[in-house]
Amino acid sequence: MIREVLRMGDPRLLQKSAPVENFGTQALFELLRDLRDTMEAHNGAGLAAPQIGVPLRVVIFGVQKNPRYPDAEEVPFTVLCNPVLVPLGEEMEEDWEGCLSVPGLRGWVPRHARLRYAGFDAHGRRFEREVAGFHARVVQHECDHLDGILYPMRMRDLHRFGYTEVLFPGQPALEE
Numbered sequence: 001m002i003r004e005v006l007r008m009g010d011p012r013l014l015q016k017s018a019p020v021e022n023f024g025t026q027a028l029f030e031l032l033r034d035l036r037d038t039m040e041a042h043n044g045a046g047l048a049a050p051q052i053g054v055p056l057r058v059v060i061f062g063v064q065k066n067p068r069y070p071d072a073e074e075v076p077f078t079v080l081c082n083p084v085l086v087p088l089g090e091e092m093e094e095d096w097e098g099c100l101s102v103p104g105l106r107g108w109v110p111r112h113a114r115l116r117y118a119g120f121d122a123h124g125r126r127f128e129r130e131v132a133g134f135h136a137r138v139v140q141h142e143c144d145h146l147d148g149i150l151y152p153m154r155m156r157d158l159h160r161f162g163y164t165e166v167l168f169p170g171q172p173a174l175e176e
Contacts, residue, residue: 001033002037002041003034004052004053006052008099008101008102017055017056017145019057023120023124024123028081029122032122035052035058039060047059048145048146050145051100057081057082059083059142061075061077061080073134073135082120083118083146084118084119086115095109095137097151101145105161105162106164108155108157111141111154112136115130116128116131
């Protein structure tokens with residue numbers, strides 16, 4: 001089911017989420033289905049449970065061909081519960097980000113260039129990956145939602161924050 005995506009200003013987006021305690025449940029599978037349906041309906045690269053009003057440490061992400069990110073490398077579809085992120089080195093990269101909870105806007109955001117993330121799938125099986133580039137950026141962006149952080153809070157320079165159609169004229173307008 002496609003759910004309403006909360007928008008910046010909603011106080012629920014600023015709360016820290018609780019860990020998932022029960023894996024393999026019908027409730028968790030329904031949440032994951034709703035997250036995926038909602039993400040796909042909005043052409044998102046990822047979505048966190050708090051963005052649909054569920055304060056649990058659950059994110060999904062994945063990118064194949066996405067009109068919002070036409071130049072992004074592919075990221076495998078991933079369900080990540082109770083994530084732990086560990087930066088690999090001090091190198092930071094800055095790039096444009098958008099968010100379904102901050103529709104119509106883009107900002108220039110610093111993120112760790114490389115990281116290791118670990119967590120659990122929907123059945124409670126632990127896994128970990130080492131990633132870089134766009135994959136690392138997406139994971140950090142989505143996991144920030146679990147701690148009540150929206151990407152504008154990470155920005156260093158608000159001169160590089162604005163409406164997508166103004167920043168990138170000529171690109172097709174996308175509903176966010």
